[in-house]
Amino acid sequence: MYLPDHFVEANQSEVAALIADYPLAAIVAQTAQGMIANHIPVMAEGDTMLIGHVALNNDMHRLIPDHADVLAIFKGEDGYVSPNLYPTKPAHHRHVPTWNYQVVHVAGRITFQHDDKTKRAIVGRLTRDHERAMNGEAAWRMADAPRDYMETMLAAIVAFRIEITGIAAKSKLSQNREAVDHAGVVASFKARGLDRMAARMRRRDSDD
Amino acid sequence: MYLPDHFVEANQSEVAALIADYPLAAIVAQTAQGMIANHIPVMAEGDTMLIGHVALNNDMHRLIPDHADVLAIFKGEDGYVSPNLYPTKPAHHRHVPTWNYQVVHVAGRITFQHDDKTKRAIVGRLTRDHERAMNGEAAWRMADAPRDYMETMLAAIVAFRIEITGIAAKSKLSQNREAVDHAGVVASFKARGLDRMAARMRRRDSDD
Numbered sequence: 001m002y003l004p005d006h007f008v009e010a011n012q013s014e015v016a017a018l019i020a021d022y023p024l025a026a027i028v029a030q031t032a033q034g035m036i037a038n039h040i041p042v043m044a045e046g047d048t049m050l051i052g053h054v055a056l057n058n059d060m061h062r063l064i065p066d067h068a069d070v071l072a073i074f075k076g077e078d079g080y081v082s083p084n085l086y087p088t089k090p091a092h093h094r095h096v097p098t099w100n101y102q103v104v105h106v107a108g109r110i111t112f113q114h115d116d117k118t119k120r121a122i123v124g125r126l127t128r129d130h131e132r133a134m135n136g137e138a139a140w141r142m143a144d145a146p147r148d149y150m151e152t153m154l155a156a157i158v159a160f161r162i163e164i165t166g167i168a169a170k171s172k173l174s175q176n177r178e179a180v181d182h183a184g185v186v187a188s189f190k191a192r193g194l195d196r197m198a199a200r201m202r203r204r205d206s207d208d
Numbered sequence: 209m210y211l212p213d214h215f216v217e218a219n220q221s222e223v224a225a226l227i228a229d230y231p232l233a234a235i236v237a238q239t240a241q242g243m244i245a246n247h248i249p250v251m252a253e254g255d256t257m258l259i260g261h262v263a264l265n266n267d268m269h270r271l272i273p274d275h276a277d278v279l280a281i282f283k284g285e286d287g288y289v290s291p292n293l294y295p296t297k298p299a300h301h302r303h304v305p306t307w308n309y310q311v312v313h314v315a316g317r318i319t320f321q322h323d324d325k326t327k328r329a330i331v332g333r334l335t336r337d338h339e340r341a342m343n344g345e346a347a348w349r350m351a352d353a354p355r356d357y358m359e360t361m362l363a364a365i366v367a368f369r370i371e372i373t374g375i376a377a378k379s380k381l382s383q384n385r386e387a388v389d390h391a392g393v394v395a396s397f398k399a400r401g402l403d404r405m406a407a408r409m410r411r412r413d414s415d416d
Contacts, residue, residue, distance in 0.1 A: 001246045002266035024286045024309055028245070028279070030238045035279050035315075037236070038209045039378075041288070041307045058210035071236070071243050075283060078232045080249070080338045083348045094357045097335055097348070099249045101232055107243075127305055130288045140291045140305070149302045170247075193401075 001105055001168050006176050009102065009169035014200065018076050018104050018169070019044050021196070025072040027052075027162075029110070031063040042072060042162070043126055050106060050162040051122045061112045061158045070110045070162060076102035077189075077197045081174065085188045086181035100185065100197065104169045108162035122159040173201045209313055209376050214384050217310065217377035222408065226284050226312050226377070227252050229404070233260075233280040235370075237318070239271040250280060250370070251334055258314060258370040259330045269320045269366045278318045278370060284310035285397075285405045289382065293396045294389035308393065308405060312377045316370035330367040381409045 009015055019025075020043070028037045038060055042052035050072055054060060064070065078101035086095050113119060124142060131139035142150055174185045182201065189198040217223055227233075228251070236245040246268055250260035258280055262268060272278065286309035294303050321327060332350060339347035350358055382393045390409065397406040 001244065002263065002268065004265070024283070024307060026234060026281050026283070026311075028236050028243065028281075030243060035236065035238060035243075035277070036209065037279055037281055037313055039283065039286075039309055039311050055210065057212070060210065069243070071245055073234050073236075073245055073281070075232070075234070075247065078247075080342060082339060082342050083352070084343055084346065093353050096350075096353065096358075096361050097338065099232060101247055103234075103247050105245055130305060131290060134288060134290050135292055138292065144291070145301050145304065150304075153304050 007170050007172045009171040015169045022074050022076050025074050027072050029064045029070045048164050053157045053159040056156050056158050066111045067109045072106040074104040077194045079194050085184045087184050100172050102171045107166040108164045110162045113159040119154050119159045215378050215380045217379040223377045230282050230284050233282050235280050237272045237278045256372050261365045261367040264364050264366050274319045275317045280314040282312040285402045287402050293392040295392050308380050310379045315374040316372045318368050318370045321367040327362050327367045
């Protein structure tokens with residue numbers, strides 16, 4: 001992607017947080033039948049891998065050969081930036097509209113996993129994370145469902161791993177603006193409920 | 209994409225609304241240098257075209273030949289669905305987690321526009337729409353900026369049109385669930401601030 005130096009998201013914990021906070025990635029691949037894209041919740045496994053699963057009915061595991069290149073696209077919050085948000089505007093009117101956003105593009109090589117043990121492990125990890133985040137002590141567990149039902153459900157999916165070969169992360173957050181204009185954008189995002197972007201912008205002001 | 213019949217978003221005004229409400233598309237293309245993706249705010253021009261512009265420094269207009277196929281990926285709200293959200297769970301425990309979301313994948317052929325008149329027209333349309341939505345009567349207009357500044361800025365961008373060749377739209381919104389479970393998910397989304405998805409789910413209950 002187009003990634004000027006001042007918009008590179010160089011903070012590795014922020015990149016990891018974007019993947020964790022916006023896990024529904026668009027996974028795109030070029031295949032013999034053209035480009036295909038599917039939105040799939042994934043998660044990082046260490047620093048080198050993404051994991052997830054899809055329905056066996058989803059042709060992607062038939063169209064994409066093992067070890068083929070895929071792109072997993074994660075998108076955080078985004079919002080329009082009007083010149084009206086810049087307090088310096090009346091002084092010179094040398095501003096144009098833009099768009100702020102945070103995205104992470106993960107390139108990697110995918111392999112599909114059909115064996116029961118790997119499927120259970122990957123489904124288990126995703127479930128644990130999302131259930132704990134949503135339900136805490138009341139987290140649903142795979143063991144809560146009848147065994148025959150879980151076996152039927154697991155037979156209807158295929159898991160995958162994406163070995164990460166490259167990450168391009170962009171936080172386009174008015175870093176190239178004067179402090180007073182930057183603050184004007186933060187205030188607007190906050191007012192619009194884009195709290196995560198606003199917090200990231202404020203954090204940049206201090207130590208990061 | 210994997211698109212079972214019950215998750216097809218067949219309502220054309222909903223598809224148009226998703227593009228209008230979530231305009232920051234990931235535009236993906238296969239090039240001689242591999243797959244490239246850029247997040248770019250675009251808008252529909254009628255039913256047949258998407259329009260937008262990028263920085264001249266963005267290599268995509270050099271890497272993607274005119275009339276090449278691209279995919280523009282729009283993503284609306286999304287959220288985890290825990291089995292705990294289904295009131296029928298205690299009766300049989302035959303539920304697993306899933307993810308709900310709305311996405312629109314627009315396939316098309318891109319052409320880049322370097323002439324000043326087309327660039328002004330496309331920038332003008334995008335600006336008008338976003339400024340009116342955000343600032344109403346106080347909308348910023350291109351004419352507010354000094355002429356030499358606007359000419360410099362316009363010289364630094366390239367516009368594009370994408371002629372739409374296909375649209376795949378998916379609203380994965382618990383349509384395949386019992387009414388009481390569907391209502392449980394709506395209530396959770398509402399509580400989590402995922403109002404747009406919740407509203408779409410309720411609308412489906414009535415007339416659409």
